[in-house]
Amino acid sequence: MSPVSMSQAQKSEYFSRVWSLVRQVPVGKVIAYGQVAELVAPPESVSSEAYRAFGSRWVGQAMRGCPADVPWQRVINAQGKISLPGDAGQHQRELLEEEGVQFNERGRIDFKKFGWLAELKSDADNTPQMFLPGIE
DNA sequence: GTTGTGACATCGC
């Protein structure tokens, strides 16, 4: 019963969930903003339609203010490309290449080889238990 | 309080 701005706390929790999920992306693997948005549970105040339309952008906003221990570089867009423009994008590509991620000649990353979800999907025997939204 | 923009995704051309 605290009718004060609880949505603020919900947003904070949402950001924490995004960061927790991104932290679990292994080295050499990448994930798309939309995939992150689909895996983490949206705030209750937000309808699923609204989240479907803008969830990926909120993930980007969470990345903009993420802590230093979050591997923000492993989050890319659905096209397999770097969304961060300019110098920062160059830096992101360098970091990913250092982790073993290979880029296409068009500057794209193959999700079938470096996509984290594709890895889990391909390895069904591993019983992927960590991609549930119930992360605390 | 209004306006503009966004570390996105999808569809149409």
Added chain:
DNA sequence: CGCGATGCCACAA
């Protein structure tokens, strides 16, 4: 494959 419009949320100026 590239470019533009749409979605109709959250945040900053």
